[in-house]
Amino acid sequence: DIQMTQSPSSLSASVGDRVTITCRASQSISSYLNWYQQKPGKAPKLLIYAASSLQSGVPSRFSGSGSGTDFTLTISSLQPEDFATYYCQQSYSTLQYTFGQGTKLEIK
Amino acid sequence: EVQLVESGGGLVQPGGSLRLSCAASGFTFSSYWMHWVRQAPGKGLVWVSRINSDGSSTSYADSVKGRFTISRDNAKNTLYLQMNSLRAEDTAVYYCAREVASGSSSWFDPWGQGTLVTVSS
Numbered sequence: 578d579i580q581m582t583q584s585p586s587s588l589s590a591s592v593g594d595r596v597t598i599t600c601r602a603s604q605s606i607s608s609y610l611n612w613y614q615q616k617p618g619k620a621p622k623l624l625i626y627a628a629s630s631l632q633s634g635v636p637s638r639f640s641g642s643g644s645g646t647d648f649t650l651t652i653s654s655l656q657p658e659d660f661a662t663y664y665c666q667q668s669y670s671t672l673q674y675t676f677g678q679g680t681k682l683e684i685k
Numbered sequence: 686e687v688q689l690v691e692s693g694g695g696l697v698q699p700g701g702s703l704r705l706s707c708a709a710s711g712f713t714f715s716s717y718w719m720h721w722v723r724q725a726p727g728k729g730l731v732w733v734s735r736i737n738s739d740g741s742s743t744s745y746a747d748s749v750k751g752r753f754t755i756s757r758d759n760a761k762n763t764l765y766l767q768m769n770s771l772r773a774e775d776t777a778v779y780y781c782a783r784e785v786a787s788g789s790s791s792w793f794d795p796w797g798q799g800t801l802v803t804v805s806s
Contacts, residue, residue, distance in 0.1 A: 578747075611792040613730075620780055620799055621722075621730060626792040664730050668791045671735075672744045674720065679729040 579603055579667050583677035589685040590655055598650045598680045600665035605645045609669035612641055612650045615679075616661045624663075625650065660684050687711040687795055689781050694800030701771050701804070707764040707781030707797055715739070715759035718784040720793060721766050723777035723802075731777075734766065735784065749775075771804045778802075 580603040590596050600610065608628040613621040623632045625641035628648060638653040652659055665677040693705040707719070721733040734745045734755040743755050754767040764781050778801050782793035 609790055613793075615730075620796040621793075622796070623792055623794040626785075626794075627787070627790040632794070662729075666730075666732075666793070671791075673746065674732040674735065676722075676730040676732060 578673050579606060579670055579675050581665055581667055581675045581677040583663075583665055583680050585680060586678065587681040587683065589683050591685045592655050592657060594655045596652045596655055596682065598663055598665075598682075600643075600648045600650070600677050602646045602648075602667055602669075606667045606669035608644045609667055610641075610643065610648045611666045611668060612639075613664045613666065614659075614661045615664065621664065655682075657684075687783070689783065689795060689797035691779065691781055691797040691800040694779065694802045696803045696805065697771055698806050699772060699804055702767070702769045703771065703802060705766040705768065705779055705781075705800060705802070707766075709762045709764065709783070712783070714757075714762040718786070718791075719755075719757060719764045720782045720784055721755060721764075722780045722782055722793070722796075723775075724780070724799075725774075725777040728777075733779070736764070768802070771802075773804050776802060776804045 582601045584599045610628045612625040615621040629641045640651045662679045662681045688710045690708045720735045736743045736755045752770045756765045778799040780796050780799045782796045
């Protein structure tokens with residue numbers, strides 16, 4: 578099975594900061610990597626698909642990059658509504674769709 | 686509007702069974718692969734199962750294989766998850782999600798609001 582490891586597990590930042598979250602796959606997954614945002618008590622929401630494509634309606638301050646085993650999600654200038662938990666997910670294997678353990682982004 | 690609405694969650698004793706449903710609307714349900722993803726209280730997202738568009742192919746996480754069965758009724762635009770031999774560790778919010786594909790890439794969008802399953806005596 579493909580394992581997905583996110584770092585850090587939690588992160589404190591301030592409004593206006595630039596933030597980067599990393600996701601590493603246990604084997605190459607090409608660009609089959611997606612990012613989701615989840616707020617407390619809510620369903621996850623798609624942010625980035627295919628490693629770097631911005632989902633319609635998602636602010637341009639969100640961006641994704643990477644291929645192979647190493648990927649990043651960057652928020653260029655944090656806004657109050659961005660404080661949430663972020664998950665990466667691989668779709669390389671259609672038998673097991675693995676998520677990372679999540680990164681909780683908190684207000685400093 | 687594309688929408689997924691789960692139902693069927695509740696309190697069940699260990700060893701019991703429960704069937705979850707996910708009603709789809711606003712899109713051609715029979716054209717999409719569908720998934721179940723769960724989230725234990727305070728924990729992360731865990732993929733559970735997926736079914737292809739006509740129901741002929743399924744896959745499961747190792748933790749539920751042999752106990753859970755995913756199915757769909759394309760005439761009723763509804764996805765199901767039959768859960769048997771339930772354990773305390775199956776306690777979670779269960780989400781259904783649509784898989785969107787483009788080329789060989791795919792992602793989950795949208796997700797339903799989730800239904801809570803609690804396994805306890």
